[in-house]
Amino acid sequence: xxxxxxxxxxxxxxxxxxxxxxxxxTDERRCSPxxxxxxxCSTDGSxxxxxxxxxxxxxxxxxxxxxxxxxxVGPFAELHATRHAPISVGASSNVQDNVLLDARGGSGIRVxxxxxxxxxxxxxxxxxxxxxxxxxxxxxxxxxDTLEGSVFLSFxxxxxxxxxxxxxxxxxxxxxxxxxxxxxxxLVLPGKNVTTDAEASDPALGKVRYLTQADVAFxxxxxxxxxxxxxxxxxxxxxxxxxxxxxxxxxxxxEFNPDADLPSFAGDEQARPxxxxxxxxxxxxxxxxxxxxQRTGERIAIRADEGEPxxxxxxxxxxxxxxxxxxxxTDVHVGDDVRYGEGAIVHGGGRVVVEGQPExxxxxxxxxxxxxxxxxxxxxxxxxxxxxxxxxxxxxxxPAGTVVPPDTIVLNGEVFGAVEW
Amino acid sequence: MTALLRxxxxxxxxxxxxxxxxxxxxxxxxxxxxTLAGPAPVLASATLTDDVDPAAGSWSTTWEACFxxxxxxxxxxxxxxxxxxxxxVSPRVEELPGRCVELQLAQGPGTAPADDPGRTAALAxxxxxxxxxxxxxxxxxxTPWSEPVVAGSVG
Numbered sequence: 001x002x003x004x005x006x007x008x009x010x011x012x013x014x015x016x017x018x019x020x021x022x023x024x025x026t027d028e029r030r031c032s033p034x035x036x037x038x039x040x041c042s043t044d045g046s047x048x049x050x051x052x053x054x055x056x057x058x059x060x061x062x063x064x065x066x067x068x069x070x071x072x073v074g075p076f077a078e079l080h081a082t083r084h085a086p087i088s089v090g091a092s093s094n095v096q097d098n099v100l101l102d103a104r105g106g107s108g109i110r111v112x113x114x115x116x117x118x119x120x121x122x123x124x125x126x127x128x129x130x131x132x133x134x135x136x137x138x139x140x141x142x143x144x145d146t147l148e149g150s151v152f153l154s155f156x157x158x159x160x161x162x163x164x165x166x167x168x169x170x171x172x173x174x175x176x177x178x179x180x181x182x183x184x185x186x187l188v189l190p191g192k193n194v195t196t197d198a199e200a201s202d203p204a205l206g207k208v209r210y211l212t213q214a215d216v217a218f219x220x221x222x223x224x225x226x227x228x229x230x231x232x233x234x235x236x237x238x239x240x241x242x243x244x245x246x247x248x249x250x251x252x253x254x255e256f257n258p259d260a261d262l263p264s265f266a267g268d269e270q271a272r273p274x275x276x277x278x279x280x281x282x283x284x285x286x287x288x289x290x291x292x293x294q295r296t297g298e299r300i301a302i303r304a305d306e307g308e309p310x311x312x313x314x315x316x317x318x319x320x321x322x323x324x325x326x327x328x329x330t331d332v333h334v335g336d337d338v339r340y341g342e343g344a345i346v347h348g349g350g351r352v353v354v355e356g357q358p359e360x361x362x363x364x365x366x367x368x369x370x371x372x373x374x375x376x377x378x379x380x381x382x383x384x385x386x387x388x389x390x391x392x393x394x395x396x397x398x399p400a401g402t403v404v405p406p407d408t409i410v411l412n413g414e415v416f417g418a419v420e421w
Numbered sequence: 422m423t424a425l426l427r428x429x430x431x432x433x434x435x436x437x438x439x440x441x442x443x444x445x446x447x448x449x450x451x452x453x454x455x456t457l458a459g460p461a462p463v464l465a466s467a468t469l470t471d472d473v474d475p476a477a478g479s480w481s482t483t484w485e486a487c488f489x490x491x492x493x494x495x496x497x498x499x500x501x502x503x504x505x506x507x508x509x510v511s512p513r514v515e516e517l518p519g520r521c522v523e524l525q526l527a528q529g530p531g532t533a534p535a536d537d538p539g540r541t542a543a544l545a546x547x548x549x550x551x552x553x554x555x556x557x558x559x560x561x562x563x564t565p566w567s568e569p570v571v572a573g574s575v576g
Contacts, residue, residue: 139477139479139528139530140528143481143525143528144525171542171546187542187546189538189539189542190542190545203529203530203537203539204530204531206538208539209527209529209539209540209542209543210528210529210539212525212526212527212528212543212547213524213525213526214484214524214525214526214527214543214546214547214550214572215543215546215547217504217524217550218504218506218546218547218549218550220504220511220513221504221505221506221508221509221510221511221513221550222506222508222509224511224512224513225506225508225509225510225511225512226508228509228512229509306508306509306510325508347507348507349507349548349549377507377549378507378548378549394545395545395548411541411542411545412541412544412545414541416538416541416542417538
């Protein structure tokens with residue numbers, strides 16, 4: 001287990017090491033998530049500008065953490081700062097489910113404005129993401145409008161003591177190693193471990209690709225979605241503080257999901273604010289709540305806050321830190337007797353090929369085994385298939401019984417390469 | 422304002438995507454105009470094109486998706502789009518200069534895009550992004566949104 005057990009019934013996010021009164025503001029636009037500033041930071045801030053931290057977020061050294069406006073910090077994220085290793089996160093950035101920002105042992109972590117830290121990603125040591133910039137490579141400068149600048153760290157990626165500049169990104173299960181600078185205009189390919197500056201800036205070396213206009217457009221949309229979530233969860237908390245805990249409502253109130261829904265267990269809609277896990281919105285679980293609780297670990301985030309039903313069959317076993325995210329237009333169906341390894345990520349996302357044809361949903365069949373740290377995204381996993389530890393399956397129809405070895409990236413039905421770290 | 426551009430340059434030229442949209446607004450503003458009942462626009466075509474520039478030693482992959490109005494809606498004044506991502510639907514509504522979305526999905530060095538793993542990865546990433554389109558009538562009312570079309574899809 002990566003982290004210690006938390007109990008999620010506290011009235012606010014878990015804040016450790018802040019027994020002294022808060023020094024809430026490092027500047028007028030930064031908020032420290034001290035006890036009085038969670039889950040809404042700052043607690044008396046405008047809905048339009050407040051940052052929302054899910055109550056399950058763990059913050060240590062909160063006085064040394066500064067959060068910009070309009071941010072969203074998702075369930076079970078962790079931010080660990082010290083006096084000598086502060087953390088700052090800029091405006092309109094989001095820290096999604098089970099993300100780890102751990103500055104301890106380094107000189108601090110700086111995350112700039114408009115940075116997306118996707119599910120299960122981590123930033124460690126002395127690191128900066130989206131702060132520095134360098135001139136775009138000519139091929140990118142001539143073809144891409146980077147707008148206001150952004151960075152995307154994808155599922156399960158890691159920035160370890162490294163610098164990731166504005167207008168760059170790190171794909172799923174990829175890493176930027178200590179001391180390396182990923183310059184503006186480049187994205188690390190899935191599973192790659194970039195260990196030198198040369199690898200970080202030369203696509204011919206096979207570790208990175210150029211930024212594209214589609215990357216920028218995607219980031220813009222994700223940033224706007226998460227700004228909406230920050231606002232919607234803030235409103236939900238202010239209407240009903242108990243509603244942002246445990247098994248509970250999605251916030252609704254967003255353009256893409258106007259209605260608030262409760263999860264259902266064995267057909268029975270219910271709120272369980274004392275649950276140690278977060279199950280949010282229109283999730284339809286086959287298990288009773290008691291059986292689900294018996295079969296599942298800690299820090300599990302099943303977040304259907306964007307509207308569509310999310311169907312989960314009987315769980316065989318679900319280890320700690322599992323993340324599900326269901327999406328409008330792209331619901332997720334998971335079969336019976338599935339075993340979910342620690343930190344597994346199941347993420348919806350349609351694969352519409354042509355309008356008028358059925359959308360290929362993310363489907364995980366019966367008796368599937370998802371390894372520790374594995375990622376399933378926009379894919380169909382056939383009955384009985386096994387995904388190895390820290391493997392990623394993206395945009396793929398995986399036949400029944402398929403075995404994906406550990407540390408393997410599968411993109412669009414083909415083996416793309418290894419997870420190199 | 423994001424950058425979706427209808428017009429294309431010379432075949433070998435790289436796509437310029439700097440100033441395609443003429444405006445954007447939160448969806449709530451758009452919705453305030455009211456959505457009339459009726460059929461939504463439909464996808465007319467979607468293409469994926471690799472352009473190779475031997476002189477520059479580079480290539481680029483461009484996706485274009487064009488929408489048609491439904492019968493009886495042929496006199497739409499303009500078109501709007503919104504992005505649909507793997508994280509949700511963007512609240513921003515953007516104006517299209519025409520009825521087509523055109524977007525650079527991949528680019529890289531060399532002259533053999535099919536052999537470049539960067540293209541494979543970029544197209545896989547782009548599939549996390551889609552668009553919905555709607556028409557705006559002369560009275561300011563809007564059609565329903567089309568079904569989302571995933572970036573990189575063809576047909």
